[in-house]
Amino acid sequence: MAGKIPRSFIDDLLARTDIVDLIDGKVGLKKAGKDYQACCPFHNEKSPSFTVSQDKQFYHCFGCGAHGNAISFMMEFEKLEFVDAIEELAGMLNLDVPRENASNQGPQVSTEQKRSDYELMMHVAKFYQHQLKHHAKSSQVIEYLKGRGLSGETAKQFMIGYAPSEWDSVCKTFAKNQDSKKQLLELKLASEKTAGRQFDFFRDRLMFPIRDKRGRVIAFGGRVMNSDDNGPKYLNSPETRIFHKGFELYGLYEAKQANKKLDQILVVEGYMDVVALAEKGINYAVAALGTATTPEHIHTLFRTTDRIICCYDGDRAGRDAAWRALENALPYLNHGKALEFVFLPDGEDPDSLVQKEGREAFELRYDDATDFSAYLFDRLAQEINLTTDAGKSKLLQQALPLIEKVPSDFYQENLLEKLARLIGRTRAQLQKKINTPKQQQGLAKKFKVTPMRRAIGLLLQHPELATEVPFQPELGQMDVPGIKLFIQLQQSALNKQITTAQLLEQFRETPEYAPLAKLATWQHQVNSESLVGEFKSTFNFIEDQCLNLRLESLLIKEKTQGLSKAEKQEYSLLTLALKGK
Known part of the structure; x- marks a missing residue:
């Protein structure tokens, strides 16, 4: 995987x-x-409540609270991950996205190389589509699709194709020179056992192109159509420089194209499940790509919808898959997010079941879905005897670390209530054992504008104010809440012309981001003429607070340990400075 994107490039991207x-x-x-x-x-x-500031390069909605910079907008509007949003913005400006070098990284992949890769993958997908209609075996393949209940419309929607049975159809079509031969190998479209002799990676299979969130073909899944065929039933593209299976979900792009808003997403196990459900009008299903549902999958899904329904076989393998999904989902269960599980009858999968009972009956099964909290305790209690103290102790030991991962205090309290009933304790007793910090909740619930928040908020919204007060990094050593953050912001604003958007971006993925984002949208009610004066007076108050704190600490040390010569001089200077004010 590539290294981190340099901070300087992100700043430059936002500036451009x-x-x-x-x-x-x-x-x-x-x-x-x-x-x-x-x-x-x-x-x-x-009526419009969404405001965009050109000066701050920042947007804010007074209705729903959405806010951020250009990167945040691309993430929210296009449902992209952070890196994808940066690549999209960079592509609009014809910029390559650099990566910081690291000893364990391979060569960097240029934007031009990636663009070429995506183009080749799309050409191959269209080649497979063409073969579905024009290959000598096309009538057999089409009959197979019809036998599986799939229409031409659904096949077109998912770009379903056919990989010819010949050994080198793709190689003959796309391997024009040494560079293209190398590219086919690197994208796992071709294999090579003997140097210089390539053959197609996929042969005589129904082909399912895998598209990323932006609709680009990044990989393929191939399914045999004859149970007597040798080899695996499903064959997936190995990982490449443009495909990382733990981050991608089959059918997500198609689901977003088919639905203006996804109220729910159904997670199933296979490609055929996704397309069979779409054929019946259930066009909001996705599947993991030959792997368990990962934390990255859950993060992507909850960015797209508030309700995830995991639909698995009712056997041991299906329930194990559900448990892995639950464990990975716990840190993403914020307020308003729902995770539920539907287990199908023995011998059935979504494909077979929706063919038998149709859309309405299938969707009725969601009414009996198991909530994540119920499934968590059902699973934990399976092999525990809750009639004994040892069993109750074991359940407590296993459940608490899982409950601690849940960020929603409402869900946490609900889980603790259920656990308390199971082991004969009160929720209050269990609450003491939970150690989940809620650093930002106080600010979110009650936003009190202290002098420090006022100074930080004014500086964040008007970075040009950084030059209006002296830069005193030594103040950052004082034990005054927020002073280190203020000094950090001032230093960034002094180094170059910078916008609110760029300043805020420096704190993404840090605990400070949420309160800073709130301060970036705070209506300070200070007119432009009074802005400098207000900022200076607020800074002077904070400076006095820091100096008084230092003076107090020196007084205490003088009485207990005595002061050094340098400290005595500092004490005199501080006294004079504060008197002068």
Whole structure:
């Protein structure tokens, strides 16, 4: 995998991207004073409450609270991950995304190389589609699809094709020179046992192109159509420089194309399950690619929908898959997120069952879905005797670490309540054993504007204020809440011309991001004429607070240990400074 994207490149990307042009091209903005407005693209509203600031390069919705910079907008609007959003913005500007070097990394892949890879994969997908209709065996393949209940429309929607039975159809078509031969091998479209003699990786299989969140073909899944064939029933592309199976979900792109808003997503186990369900009108199913449902899968799904329904076989393997999905989902179960499980009758899978009973009957099964909290305790209690103290102790030992992972305090309390009933304790007793910090909840629930928050908020929204007060990094050593963050922001703002969007981006994925994002949208009610004066007076108050704290610590040390010569001099200077104020 490539290294991290350099911070300098992200800053430069945000500097080059005009957020007004970006959002206007996707939503449509109207001038409103010095800012721009539109109806929010993230929730339904009749009058515009979505504001975009050109000065700050920042957007904010006063209705639903959505906010962020150009990268955040691409992540939310296009449902992209952080790296994908950066690559998309970079592509608009024809920039290569650099990566920081690391000793364990291979050569860097350029944007041009990736673009070539995606183009080749799409050409091969269309080649397979063409073979489905024109190969000598096409009538047999089409009859197989019809026998599985699939229409031509569904086959087209999912770009289903056929990999010819010949050994080298893809190689003959696309291996024009040494570079293209190498590319076919690197993308696992061809194999080579003897140097220089290539053959197709997929042969005589029904082909399912795997598309990423942006619709680009990144891999393939191939299924045999004759149970007597040698080899595995399903053959998936190995990982390549553009395909990492733990991050991708088959059918997610198609589901987003078919639904303006995904109220729920059904997670199933195979390609045929996804397409068979879509054929019956259940066009919101996805499948993991030959792996368990990973944390990255869950993160992607919960960015797309609030309700995940995992639909597995009722056998041991299906229940094990459900448990792995549950374990990986716990850290993502925030307020309003639902995770449920549907287990099918023995011998049935979604494909076979939806063929038998149709869409309505199949969707009725969701009414009996098992909530994640019920499944968690059902699973843990399977091999534990809860009539004994030893069994209750074991359940407590196994359940608490899992409950601690859940970020929603509501869900945590619900889980603790259920656990308390099972082991004969009270929730209050168990609550003491939980150690889940909620650093940002206080700020989210009650936003009190302290002098430090005022200073940070003004500096964040108006980085040019950094030059209006002296830069004193030594203040960062004081034990004053927020002072280190203030110094860090001031230092970043002093180094170069920077926007609110760029400043905030430096704190993404840190505990400070949420409170800073709130301060970035805070309505400070300070007019432009009074801005510098307000900032200076607030800074002076904080500076006095730091100096008084240092003076107090020196006084205590003088009485207990005595002061050194340098400390005595510092004490005198501090006294004079504070008197002068």
